[in-house]
Amino acid sequence: MNYKSVTGTRDVLPDEQPYWRFIEKKIYEITSLYGYQRVDPPVFEQTRLFIRGVGETTDIVEKEMYTFLDKGKNSITLRPEFTAGVMRLYLQNGMHVLPKPVKLFSIGPIFRYERPQAGRFRQHTQFNVEALGELDPAIDLEVMSIAWQLYAELGFKGLTFQLNSTGCPECRPKYIETLKAYYKNHIDVICDDCKRRLDRNALRLLDCKKDSCQPVIAKAPVISEHLCDECRDHFQTLQSYLNLMGRPYTINHKLVRGLDYYTKTVFEVWAQGIGSQNAVCGGGRYDGLVEQLGGQFTPGIGFGSGIERIILSMKEQGIEPDPILSPIVMIAHSGEAGRKKAVEMTFKLREQKMPTLLSFGERSLKSQLREANRRQVKFVVILGEREIGENIAAIKDLHEGKQVDIPLDETIKFIAEKVKL
RNA sequence: GUGGGCGUAGCUCAGUUGGUUAGAGUACCAGGUUGUGGCCCUGGAUGUCGCGGGUUCAAAUCCCGUCGCUCACCCCA
Numbered sequence: 012m013n014y015k016s017v018t019g020t021r022d023v024l025p026d027e028q029p030y031w032r033f034i035e036k037k038i039y040e041i042t043s044l045y046g047y048q049r050v051d052p053p054v055f056e057q058t059r060l061f062i063r064g065v066g067e068t069t070d071i072v073e074k075e076m077y078t079f080l081d082k083g084k085n086s087i088t089l090r091p092e093f094t095a096g097v098m099r100l101y102l103q104n105g106m107h108v109l110p111k112p113v114k115l116f117s118i119g120p121i122f123r124y125e126r127p128q129a130g131r132f133r134q135h136t137q138f139n140v141e142a143l144g145e146l147d148p149a150i151d152l153e154v155m156s157i158a159w160q161l162y163a164e165l166g167f168k169g170l171t172f173q174l175n176s177t178g179c180p181e182c183r184p185k186y187i188e189t190l191k192a193y194y195k196n197h198i199d200v201i202c203d204d205c206k207r208r209l210d211r212n213a214l215r216l217l218d219c220k221k222d223s224c225q226p227v228i229a230k231a232p233v234i235s236e237h238l239c240d241e242c243r244d245h246f247q248t249l250q251s252y253l254n255l256m257g258r259p260y261t262i263n264h265k266l267v268r269g270l271d272y273y274t275k276t277v278f279e280v281w282a283q284g285i286g287s288q289n290a291v292c293g294g295g296r297y298d299g300l301v302e303q304l305g306g307q308f309t310p311g312i313g314f315g316s317g318i319e320r321i322i323l324s325m326k327e328q329g330i331e332p333d334p335i336l337s338p339i340v341m342i343a344h345s346g347e348a349g350r351k352k353a354v355e356m357t358f359k360l361r362e363q364k365m366p367t368l369l370s371f372g373e374r375s376l377k378s379q380l381r382e383a384n385r386r387q388v389k390f391v392v393i394l395g396e397r398e399i400g401e402n403i404a405a406i407k408d409l410h411e412g413k414q415v416d417i418p419l420d421e422t423i424k425f426i427a428e429k430v431k432l
Numbered sequence: 433g434u435g436g437g438c439g440u441a442g443c444u445c446a447g448u449u450g451g452u453u454a455g456a457g458u459a460c461c462a463g464g465u466u467g468u469g470g471c472c473c474u475g476g477a478u479g480u481c482g483c484g485g486g487u488u489c490a491a492a493u494c495c496c497g498u499c500g501c502u503c504a505c506c507c508c509a
Contacts, residue, residue: 015500070507074433092509121509126433128503137509204506220505269508279509290509317509345467378461380469395467409469 019125019133021319030322033332037164038118038138045157047114047140052096054120058086064095064304066271068211075123089122092270093139093315094297095304101143102306111144121315129286130320140294141313143301148249151276151296152256154312158280158292159258165321166330172253172260173279175235176246177214177267180274180299182239187213189232197227214267233264245275272297276312284327285320292316338366340426341388343379349394352419356392356404359423365430384409390426 016022023031042049058078065071077089090096097115100106106113117139124133140157142150155172162170178186191213198206202221209216217228238246253260260278268277277295285291294314301309325332340360344353350373357369368388370379376395383391393405393414404422407414408429417425 018500075507123508125507126505127501128505131508135509215507218507285509287504288508293509315509320509343468376467377465377469380467382469384469391469393468397467405468407468412470414468 017133019127021132021134027322029332029335030325031318032335034138034165034318034321035118036333037161038116041157041160041164042116042140044160045114045153047116047142047157050097050100050115050117051119052090052093052100052117055087055089056096056099058088060095060099060304061088061091064098064272064300065092069269069271071123071269075125077122077124091123092121093117093119093137094141094270094272094300094313097139097141097313098301098304098306098311102301102304107144107306107309112150113143114141115143116140118318130288130317130323131286132319135320136318137315138318139313139315141311143311144309145312146245146298146310148245148252148276151245151249151312152252154294154314155253155278156256156258158294158314158316161316162280162282162291162321165325167282167324167328170259170280172258173263173266173281174250174253174260175263175266175277176238176242176275177273177277177295178234178238178242178275182237182242183234183274186232186234186237189237190214190216193232194227200224201227215269217265218267228265235262235264242275249276268293268295272300272303274298278314280316282320282324282327284324286323288320291320291324336366337387338368339389339430340365340392341368341370341379341383341386341390342392342394343370343376343383344393345373345376345395346399348399349396352394352399353392356394356422360426363423363427365423365426380407390429392422392426 058076061076062072067073071091076091079087081087097117101113101115117137119136120134121137122134125131127133138161140154142154159170159172177183191209194201194205194209194213194216198209201209201216201224202219204221205216205219205224208219216224217231219228235243235246250260250262263279266277266279273295275296275298278293279290280292281289282291292314293316294312296310296312298308298310300311301307342353342357342360344350353369357367360367368383368386370382376393380391389408389410391407391409393407395405398404398416398419401416402419403416404419405414405416406422406425406429
């Protein structure tokens with residue numbers, strides 16, 4: 012084999028397409044139900060947008076971006092997430108004059124240079140939702156509900172949100188100091204990774220999976236008990252809304268997200284069947300981001316959901332997507348006149364929106380029938396010497412195993428009626 | 433970036449302590465029906481045994497290197 016797909020990328024073959032269609036269809040239905048409009052920012056942006064938007068010290072920016080110089084010597088980066096690009100799109104196109112909240116969604120590929128594993132790829136596809144300009148926790152509920160309803164309508168069972176609040180620039184730094192102080196008293200028992208986290212990204216200390224660190228995490232100060240009044244109110248109101256709607260959720264004190272811009276609400280939806288990953292969906296509130304990128308203060312909340320992970324999880328749970336319609340008629344033929352008639356009839360049937368296949372070349376009727384069977388069509392129209400001579404078509408129903416002769420000029424009508432049934 | 437497992441036919445895999453022309457299932461093609469699919473029967477085609485080097489009379493098998501895939505860690509959808 013001379014050429015292979017690049018590490019961490021994958022081919023989506025016909026067998027998997029029904030999943031994609033099914034999911035996309037549900038996304039369109041639900042976003043329009045909630046009043047979200049689609050936007051498509053470009054796949055690449057100026058590198059500095061992501062550095063500023065995602066955060067200089069995040070893993071994504073430090074080691075996972077596909078960054079290159081184009082021929083004009085501009086530093087370009089394939090998007091490692093949607094939010095920064097959507098914020099840029101919002102500002103550049105003056106969308107801040109629209110009635111708030113501005114509610115947007117996107118679907119498209121995301122690129123991160125990571126080691127691939129089950130449920131993780133270097134190119135994956137995200138369904139992304141953003142709501143801008145609204146502080147009311149009801150918008151948090153709305154955004155979370157989009158994710159919820161999508162998975163519910165796809166057929167997922169036993170859904171639960173993982174929920175936490177990461178505070179705001181007011182209360183979070185104070186909490187981080189408290190957390191650091193606590194950890195410094197236990198520095199002799201924590202793992203090397205955690206020692207590094209203590210300096211660089213203290214919130215991630217809580218997410219360590221090493222057994223030896225668990226006792227320390229268990230007794231660590233909890234952020235929800237260190238929130239400022241505003242953040243605590245927001246968090247409590249959101250919980251009351253979730254209770255009202257009967258949406259199950261688990262307060263997860265260890266849930267911190269890897270991007271710098273999150274404030275207040277952070278959440279994930281977990282699923283089975285995606286290897287050691289568990290999130291099909293992750294998101295939260297980012298009230299300072301638009302300002303950070305040069306706009307006016309504009310609160311926002313959103314999430315990203317990985318479609319490949321949704322599909323893996325659907326397969327795991329045995330959820331079948333709606334099938335894609337395949338051709339139901341095939342035209343077989345023999346002899347010069349039959350062949351001509353077959354070409355003509357194929358295209359006429361397609362003009363009538365009848366999904367039709369033409370048998371190509373000069374082959375035995377047996378081999379044409381075999382192909383028809385393999386392609387799972389229901390009807391085969393046979394146009395051979397006998398049929399042409401008698402000005403008829405033989406129509407064989409492969410499911411029933413029955414065959415009838417129909418006058419040539421009535422065959423299209425005959426099939427059209429059969430197919431309707 | 434770190435660690436484990438694995439690279440044999442289009443696909444899924446077998447290949448015993450190194451030993452003749454490397455196998456099975458499935459898919460594919462043909463015949464069994466000189467105009468009729470599926471099921472069944474018979475036959476056929478298909479491989480640089482990932483790549484490079486080494487050990488040996490002899491390597492798919494052992495050793496080294498390399499590339500790739502995969503799972504996990506970090507992190508994330």
